[in-house]
Amino acid sequence: MIIVDDQLSAAVLSERRSFPDDVATTWAFHFRLLRALHDPRGGGQLTQASADGLLPIAAKPPPELLMVLDPRTTTDQAAAFAIADRLNLLTAQLLAAATHHGATVALSDGNVGRSWPALFEDHGIALEVIT
Amino acid sequence: MHRTNIYLTQEQARALDERARQGGTTRSAIVRDIIDRDLGRDGVLTEEVKAGFAELAERYDELTDGMFDDDPDLRIER
Numbered sequence A: 001m002i003i004v005d006d007q008l009s010a011a012v013l014s015e016r017r018s019f020p021d022d023v024a025t026t027w028a029f030h031f032r033l034l035r036a037l038h039d040p041r042g043g044g045q046l047t048q049a050s051a052d053g054l055l056p057i058a059a060k061p062p063p064e065l066l067m068v069l070d071p072r073t074t075t076d077q078a079a080a081f082a083i084a085d086r087l088n089l090l091t092a093q094l095l096a097a098a099t100h101h102g103a104t105v106a107l108s109d110g111n112v113g114r115s116w117p118a119l120f121e122d123h124g125i126a127l128e129v130i131t
Numbered sequence B: 001m002h003r004t005n006i007y008l009t010q011e012q013a014r015a016l017d018e019r020a021r022q023g024g025t026t027r028s029a030i031v032r033d034i035i036d037r038d039l040g041r042d043g044v045l046t047e048e049v050k051a052g053f054a055e056l057a058e059r060y061d062e063l064t065d066g067m068f069d070d071d072p073d074l075r076i077e078r
Helices: A006-013 A027-038 A051-059 A071-084 A089-101 A116-122 B010-023 B027-038 B047-058
Strands: A002-004 A023-025 A104-108 A127-130
Touching: A002 A006, A002 A089, A006 A023, A006 A027, A006 A051, A006 A104, A006 B047, A023 A027, A027 A051, A027 A089, A051 B047, A071 A089, A089 A104, A089 A116, A116 A127, B010 B027
Parallel strands: A002 A023, A002 A104, A104 A127
Antiparallel strands: none
16 A cells, blocks of 8 residues: 555546555545645636536545545554654654555655654655655 | 445455455445445546646645645644
8 A cells, every 4th residue: 555645646636647556645634635625725726627626536536546544543553653753643644554554655745744754764664755 | 324234245245345444444434435436426537627636736835835834733844
């Protein structure tokens, strides 16, 4: 499994980008994607298609393209990471999901937190940065 | 929610369990998603919608610039 961020989730749903494994995203990245589409500064500025057309697919992505991981499975682990590594919800949930599923994390280069490469390495999580 | 019982083949049940395990969700949730898609209650991934997602992905930094800065749970410290 490969866990992707919100930007790569959009790229996967465009079918312009694919990965050689099952692709999933976390609840928090999914929330960011939907929030961007609801925000007039985000989805409202699209020229190719209206955010209204994208929202139904973004809200319930075809699982063969993109699965949204149920956060309840890893809530306890995420909470533990949040305390041990002083992480916010987004980061703790991502780390817990990758650990639980033994997944690779793929992030767009603008979405790599300053401390994340070292953090993921410490936890044995493979990180792929997509430019 | 309406509770109902259905009979599945072993192969269908195994496939559902595998999909649920991968997504960290339940067999029931997977069945509901499949029914919604088959009955056309979800969106359709048309070429226009795919182009919209492509534009969103390409312009994501610009379109979301500063959008999550005020939310400590969603912010990415770069």
